[in-house]
Amino acid sequence: MSDSNEETRRDERLAAAWRAAATTLTRGPREATVGECLARLAEGPYAYDMDAPADIYGDGIVEELERRVAELLGTQDAAFFPSGTMAQQVALRCWAGRTGNPVVALHPMSHPEMWEGDALSTVSGLRVVHPTTEPRQPTPEEVAAVREPFGTLMLELPLREAGFLLPTWEELVALVEAGREREAVIHFDGARLWESTVRFGRPLPEIAGLADSVYVSFYKSLGGLSGAALAGPRDFVEETRVWRHRYGGQIFRQFPQALSALAGLDRELPRLPSYVAQARMVAGALREAFAASGVPWSRVHPEEPHTHQFQVWLPHDPDRLTDAGLRQAEETGTVLFRRWSAGGPPGLAVTEVDVTGPGLSWTESDVHEAVSAFVSRI
Template identity: 55%
Template sequence: MNATPVPDRRFRTRRQADRLLSGSRPQTVREALASLAALTDGPHPLDEPVDMYGNGIVRTLERRTADLLGKPDAAYFPTGTMAQQAALKTWADTHGPVVAMHPLAHPEVHERRAHQVLSGLRSVPQTGTRRHPAAAELAALDEPYDVLMLELPLRDAGFLLPDWAELEALYELAEQQGRPVHLDGARLWESAPHLGRTLPEVCARAGSVYVSCYKSLGGHSGALVAGEEEYVRRIKVWRHRYGGNLWQQWPAVLSALDGLERELPRLPGYVAHAKVVAAALAGAPGARVNPAPPHTHQFQFWLPHPAERLNEAGYRQAEEQGVALFGGWREPGPLPGLSMTEVTVLADAEEWSAKEVTGALEDFLALL
């Protein structure tokens, strides 16, 4: 009989904690299976045939997502990386292979530059700063590009968003130049409150919009790209070529539909409470919150201590006090001498008052 694997310390301590501030409690395979089985009593009809190569429940999710984003249609993908490749490659077929993207954009930092290695695309940096580009910067670029990609929010710069006027100026410039806009909106779902517009308004002038099914929505996996019907028809060709036309995908799709019903309506509340949590954390000696206040329900939190010591303090606080404040810490970064963690305000965090956050943070720092 095989021995049961021992969970790592982070998994174990976060599971045993009575209270969590950032993120959600990790699940075992058994718990995840039980959560999926619980959806048999949900609003989605389960007596229809299982999907085959993208029909049935997959089309239900595609149409639902397209409606939420204000687009005619959408295509489901098993991974976000594949969705990004197909989206940009589809634009390359009609406009050209050069994409203007931020140096911190997800394809540049987290996808092993697949857009260049696999898809034959080339990127042009929009700006050298850790913020979204201004329209004037793009207009002044001395290297031509064919497609403008905007990551909303820009995760590696602190989940940053432009304001509405800045985004409108970028859309306007792209239209004047005759270049399509692709939104890397893996976390777009929670961006509407900061921009002060509905999701269809945010997406209206973008030719294609990528959204994640598991970031923010809590689905098991998957992503979608929404756009005009002809664009979606062509992107499905690239989905097939990249190996994304799977035989059956109903478990992940069902969890994504549940996320749209359960988590999407709660995101504005998470965004609002993130400001409360961030303000409470910012009072620690030497602390930095980026951005301040947060633009979404996620933000960066920096402390002037080595990451190893901060991680150890987090484990001890969960083990000894039943409180898990943060995920993992890492260094070095753009702020020398400081370590950073990403804070995600979800349902568990809504139970925390500012006073409770401050007190728990003081207990955390005392363990260093």
């Protein structure tokens, strides 16, 4: 059997094991079937008039979603986008036009640099500079030391690839001030901004109020089907709607995405602080369990999670660890870790841990037992 066939077979086993597991820290988007997604969408109840006409080109329920987002973030307006990639491309392009400077200062581990196929330069004609290449948030001193003018400072909150890292509130304020001292506008990549209130100790409007524009996702923390929003001043958001049309984002009908996003705002958003608290318990229990298990070295990063997601590092081959987690899921019905990769520090495998509703029932003892079962299969 070829390597590609073996990989496909393992992917199928992983998906089947995750779906069948009775005990898990989260339910991933790859586990749901089409039928399950449809059933969940039809569940209700919704705080929206289901007898209202279906949307056409962004009216109706889409406008209601935009209103809710602007209200939650304390901005003048918000625009729905079919994807975060499109939303951020449009935001950064609009700011470049307004500032007259096509240079964007951002982290090399941020989403536009890692996952968008060089779209900033290829599609939008923008150029980037990196205040730092270290796997952490930049410092105000590094922003101040960038050697050329830049029109926009983009901050990813949290910085996912580095371990879902957030600055402290004081550090964030200083970063924004450093950007403004460089006469740059501030854009927050807030795909996961919803759960940042715990770390910052501030409400969403105060956090979003530091920036000139904010992007938020509806599926990465809220469990929506897809979609994103750009929020900011009314004239800026109106301009982004023009570019949304030009980029192909003026979609005829979007009520499934809008309805699931509204459900996420109603049901998941209030629960996110409890997920963060539980993730911190799980992280501490993982450290203790690995120390007691005989594993020569391990790390939970960051030591106290900044959100409900964090990384675990182990000095083993990532395929070996993925297979161990697969066997644990198949044999015990418990999913502790999912996929591992070599994307961490040299010689270490890394995985992301996500704690949501299904993980709220876990105790420290449950984590210890799951780690013991996992380690025995490495």
